[in-house]
Amino acid sequence: MVTHFExxxxxxxEQLIASVSEQSSLHLVSKHPVLKTxxxxxxxxxxxxxxxCEFSQSTQASILQLSHRKTSELIxxxxxxxxxxxxxxxxxxxxxxxxxxxxxxxxxxxICHVECLVYQFDIVNxxxxxxxxxxxxxxxxxxxxxxxxxxxxxDKVAGRIVEVIAEQLKLCAIDRPLLLDILKSxxxxxxxxxxxxxxxxxxxxxxxxxxxxxxxxxxxxLKVNESGTIANIDTEFLHxxxxxVRRTRVGLSQVKNTLPDDIVVRFKEFFSWLGQITSETxxxxxxxxxxxxYKKQVPVDLRASLDLLHELLAxxxxxxxxxxxxxxxxxxxxxxxxxxxxxxxxxxxxxxxxVDAKLTIKALADLRIWKVYKRVIKxxxxxxxxxxxxxxxxxxKTCKKLRYLMEFFQHxxxxxxxxxxxxxxxxxxxxxxxxxxxxxxxxxxMHFSQEMQVSNAPDKTIMAMALLIEDFDKRKNKIRDHFxxxxxxxxxxxxxxxxxxxxxxxxx
Amino acid sequence: xxxxxxxxxxGGVGKTAGAVNLAFNAAQAGYRTLVWDLDPQAAxxxxxxxxxxxxxxxxxxxxxxxxxxxxxxxxxxxxLDLIPVDFSFRNVDxxxxxxxxxxxxxxxxxxxxxxxxxxxxxxxxxxxSLLSEAIFEAADVLLSPIIPSTLSLRTLVQLKxxxxxxxxxxxxxxxxxxxxxxxxxxxxxxxxxxLADYPATLKTTIPCASDIERMGVERxxxxxxxxxxxxxxxxxxxxxxLMRLA
Ligand SMILES: Nc1ncnc2c1ncn2[C@@H]1O[C@H](COP(=O)(O)OP(=O)(O)OP(=O)(O)O)[C@@H](O)[C@H]1O
Ligand SMILES: [Mg+2]
Numbered sequence: 001m002v003t004h005f006e007x008x009x010x011x012x013x014e015q016l017i018a019s020v021s022e023q024s025s026l027h028l029v030s031k032h033p034v035l036k037t038x039x040x041x042x043x044x045x046x047x048x049x050x051x052x053c054e055f056s057q058s059t060q061a062s063i064l065q066l067s068h069r070k071t072s073e074l075i076x077x078x079x080x081x082x083x084x085x086x087x088x089x090x091x092x093x094x095x096x097x098x099x100x101x102x103x104x105x106x107x108x109x110x111i112c113h114v115e116c117l118v119y120q121f122d123i124v125n126x127x128x129x130x131x132x133x134x135x136x137x138x139x140x141x142x143x144x145x146x147x148x149x150x151x152x153x154x155d156k157v158a159g160r161i162v163e164v165i166a167e168q169l170k171l172c173a174i175d176r177p178l179l180l181d182i183l184k185s186x187x188x189x190x191x192x193x194x195x196x197x198x199x200x201x202x203x204x205x206x207x208x209x210x211x212x213x214x215x216x217x218x219x220x221x222l223k224v225n226e227s228g229t230i231a232n233i234d235t236e237f238l239h240x241x242x243x244x245v246r247r248t249r250v251g252l253s254q255v256k257n258t259l260p261d262d263i264v265v266r267f268k269e270f271f272s273w274l275g276q277i278t279s280e281t282x283x284x285x286x287x288x289x290x291x292x293x294y295k296k297q298v299p300v301d302l303r304a305s306l307d308l309l310h311e312l313l314a315x316x317x318x319x320x321x322x323x324x325x326x327x328x329x330x331x332x333x334x335x336x337x338x339x340x341x342x343x344x345x346x347x348x349x350x351x352x353x354x355v356d357a358k359l360t361i362k363a364l365a366d367l368r369i370w371k372v373y374k375r376v377i378k379x380x381x382x383x384x385x386x387x388x389x390x391x392x393x394x395x396x397k398t399c400k401k402l403r404y405l406m407e408f409f410q411h412x413x414x415x416x417x418x419x420x421x422x423x424x425x426x427x428x429x430x431x432x433x434x435x436x437x438x439x440x441x442x443x444x445x446m447h448f449s450q451e452m453q454v455s456n457a458p459d460k461t462i463m464a465m466a467l468l469i470e471d472f473d474k475r476k477n478k479i480r481d482h483f484x485x486x487x488x489x490x491x492x493x494x495x496x497x498x499x500x501x502x503x504x505x506x507x508x
Numbered sequence: 509x510x511x512x513x514x515x516x517x518x519g520g521v522g523k524t525a526g527a528v529n530l531a532f533n534a535a536q537a538g539y540r541t542l543v544w545d546l547d548p549q550a551a552x553x554x555x556x557x558x559x560x561x562x563x564x565x566x567x568x569x570x571x572x573x574x575x576x577x578x579x580x581x582x583x584x585x586x587x588l589d590l591i592p593v594d595f596s597f598r599n600v601d602x603x604x605x606x607x608x609x610x611x612x613x614x615x616x617x618x619x620x621x622x623x624x625x626x627x628x629x630x631x632x633x634x635x636x637s638l639l640s641e642a643i644f645e646a647a648d649v650l651l652s653p654i655i656p657s658t659l660s661l662r663t664l665v666q667l668k669x670x671x672x673x674x675x676x677x678x679x680x681x682x683x684x685x686x687x688x689x690x691x692x693x694x695x696x697x698x699x700x701x702x703l704a705d706y707p708a709t710l711k712t713t714i715p716c717a718s719d720i721e722r723m724g725v726e727r728x729x730x731x732x733x734x735x736x737x738x739x740x741x742x743x744x745x746x747x748x749x750l751m752r753l754a
Contacts, residue, residue: 122584127557127559127727128557128727129556129557129558129584130584151581151582152580152581152582152589153579153580153581153582153589154581154582
C-alpha cells in the first residue's frame, strides 16, 4: 500500500478532507503549525546512508524522527527538547545505535527548515474504531503532502479508502523527501561537500592553467572548512582544513615549473605556516578521539586513573584551539589568503615564463607521477628490519605526494585503473600512517608523563600511562612486519605494469 | 516478554477491567503491549471497539494453522494491540483436548511474539478448565482480582491449592483487591486477614467506582477518558506489579 502522496498544486487540505469525509467518517485529532528542521553532518553522512533526520517542533511536542530517504519508512523516533550535536549525547538507545556508527565524530547541524500546518485525522468505522490515521501537511511554497499510517489488522479497509481518494483527487505517490524540495528552492544540493577531490581536468589543458584550477579547488575546500574550524564545531573541519593545506603544499612543490617562482616561494611559506599553526590542535584532537580506545588498553582497575590525562589533554586542546582560532582571524591569514585567491583568479599570462607552463597537463602529470612512483619503490626497497624509523617516515611522505598527485590528476586517466592503484597505495599508506601515529603518540605520551610527574600526579596514573607507552611500542614493532608484506603487495609486477602503462608514456 | 494472566475462578470480579486498564498503563509508558481476549464473551475486544472475530475460527487458532500474528489488531492507542475472540471459542477445551499436549498450547502460540511485545495480558474466562491450565503454563504472573468478601477468600484458597496440586510453581500468584468499598468495615477486616494469610497480595487496591463501570459506555480504557482516583489506582497498581517483576 502506498502511504505517502503529493497533492496536486490546486488541491487544498480542506478539499482533501471534504472528499475523504464523503465516504468515511473521520475525526480531526489536531491541527497545528509545525516547524520542521532537517539535520545532517557537514559532509552529509546521514543522507549518504539514506537517512533523513527531521526535527518537528510545535507547541505540543518536539520530535526527532529518522526515516528512510527512499521509502519514507520510519526508522526511529524520540521526543527531544533540543537536538544534541553529537551522537554520543543521545540518551535514546535506538537513536544512538543508529547514529553513532554513521556520524562518528561529526556534529549534527541544522541544514534547512520549513514551516507547515499539520492536520491529523483518524478514519473510523461504525464502532468509532480508528482504522487509519491520516496526516496532511500544508506548505506555503511546496505541494501539500498526505501521509497514511495504517493500523495493524486494518490494512484491507485502509487500502480501499486510499484507492478511492487517490483516484478521485489524482494524488501522486511520492518517494522524494521534502528535504530535497526545500534545498532545491534554495538552489542547494544534498552532498554538496565531500573531502574527496574531483577536479575536472582535460588532458590538453595548458599546465599552468590546470594547476591554477587544482589550487582553486583546494582553496575552496580550505575556505568552506574555515568557519567550522574556528568555531570548533567538530574535529573534522580542522582535519579537512589541514588536508587542503597539505594538498596545496604538495601541489606547490610537485606540480613544478608552472607558476612563477616568486608566487611559489611566497605561498609555500604561507601554507607551511598554516600547517604549523594547526598541527598541535589536531594532535590533541586525535588523542581525545582515541581516548576510549586508550582506556581499553590498560587493566580495568587502572582505567579511571587515566581521567587525569584526559583532563590535561582537554585543557591543552582548548588552549591550542584558542590560539589556532586567533591565527585564523589574524590579518596575516586573511591578507595572504586573499592574495592567493586573487592570484588564482587572475587571467593567465599568455607568455608564461616557466619552462613547463605550456606543457599539456597530461604530459606534466605523467612525468610527475612516474617520477614520484619510482621514488616510492626505491625508498621502499631500501627498508628492512634494521632500517631506522626515519626511513619509514620519509617513505610515508613520498607516498602522500604520490597519492595527492594521483588524486589531482584522476580525471586524466581511465577511472577504473587509477582508482584501483589509489586503493592499493592507500593500504600501504595506512600501515605507514599507523606506524607514524604510534611512534609520535608514544613520544608525546612520554613527554606528558614527565610533565605530570612534575606536577605530582598519582602513581597509578603514571603507571597506566607507562603501560600505554609500552603498548604503543609493541604495536609499532608489529607494524613493521605488516609493512614488509604491504609493500611487496604494492610493488607486485601487475601494479608496476599498470603504473608503467598509465604514466610512463614519455619513455615509449 | 512477560505474560500476565488476569485470572479468577469467579466471574465478575474485575479481570477484564484489570487486563484492559493495566495494559493501557503499560502501553502509555512505552512498553509494547498486547491483550489477548480469551473469554468468548469478548468483553475486552468490546472495550477496544474491535469486532469479536477470530480470523479462520478457533479451530485453526488452536491447531496452530497460522501464526498468532495475523490475528492481531492495533487498538486506537500507541503500543497497544489486541487479539480478539469470538463465540466459537466457547468450545476451546474440546479443541485443546484434540491437541497432543493441550496445556502447552497457549505458551506455544505465544512464543513467536516474544520479540514483538514486552508485556502480554491474558483476559481469562472465569472457570477452572483445560484452558486455565494452559494459561497457568503460559503465564509468568497470575493477577487475581479479589472482592473482599468471605466467599472470595475461599476462592483464593482454592486457587492456591489448585496451583500447588498441579505444581505450577513458575507462575507467580499476585492477588489484588478489586471493587473495594473503603467505607465498609467488613472489607477492611477481610483485606487485613488476606494480607496476613497471603503476604504476596498487592498493596494497591482498586476502589469500587462508577467511572470504572462506565467503561462499557465509553468503550475505551479508563485512563483514556478519566483522570480520577480510580484511574490513578490502576496506574499505581501497574507500578507495584512492575516492582514485583523486577
Ligand atoms: N472497580 C470497579 N468498580 C465498579 N465496577 C466495576 C469495577 N471493576 C469492574 N466493574 C464492573 O463490574 C463488571 C464486571 O467487571 P469485569 O468485566 O471487569 O469482571 P470480570 O472478572 O472480567 O468478569 P467476567 O468473569 O464476566 O469476565 C463490569 O460491568 C465492570 O464494568
Ligand atoms: Mg471478563
